[in-house]
Amino acid sequence: MTHHHLTEETKPSPAPTRQLTLxxxxxxxxxxxxxxxxxxxxxxWTGLPYDSDPARAIALVTAELASNAVRHGSLPGRDFRLTLHLLPDRFRVEVTDTRPERLPPPVTPRSTDETSGRGLLLVEAYADRWGRTVREAYTRTVWAEVQLLTTDS
Incomplete structure (x- = not known):
């Protein structure tokens, strides 16, 4: 797995075969x-079952990115945007919020008695690549990509 955490995206992803934004x-x-x-x-889109490993990874990653957008990136009365991309070999989740000045905290191991702060560790564990992109003064996007199932030879 290649993890690009907390960095600007350096190269664009290939064109999605399918995309949805809400x-x-x-x-x-x-x-x-x-x-x-x-x-x-x-x-x-993929035909994979709900209980497949990629579907579980997508659920965990999306839950964390959306939760962070609500908890740390939201201004009163402002929505967050979810964009999904089905790429040839992976699935990309993008969550855009309204607080570009608030960068995700560094991903560091947490004490077992702490009750929060482990979410990005989950993203780090389940996503093959993730990071953030700030393209304008009013929003930031935190994104993560999960590989689709590959066949073992």
């Missing part, structure tokens, strides 16, 4: 709906 309320309910829709769309 806005969700900057609430816990919006984050939950984003995760559910992402897994549903992933299984529909």
């Amino acid at each position: 806005c969700f309320s900057g609430t816990r309910r919006g984050a939950r709906l984003a995760r559910q829709l992402t897994v549903q769309q992933f299984t529909e």
Whole structure:
């Protein structure tokens, strides 16, 4: 796995074979709906079952990115945007929020008695690549890519 965490994207991803963009309320309910829709769309586009390893990874990654957008990247009354890309060999999740000045914290191991702060460790563990992109003064996008199943030879 190649992890590009907390860095600007240096090269564009190949053109998606399918793409979907939706806005969700900057609430816990919006984050939950984003995760559910992402897994549903992933299984529909790929034909992989809900209980496949890639679907589980997509669910965890989306839950964390959407939760972070609500918790750390939201301004009152502002939505967050979810964009899904089915690429030839992977699935990309992008969550865009309204706080470009707030960078994700460094990914460091946490004490076992801490009750929060482990989410990006999950993204690090389940995504093959992830990072952030700030293209304008008003938004930032945190993205993650999960490889699709490959056949073993």
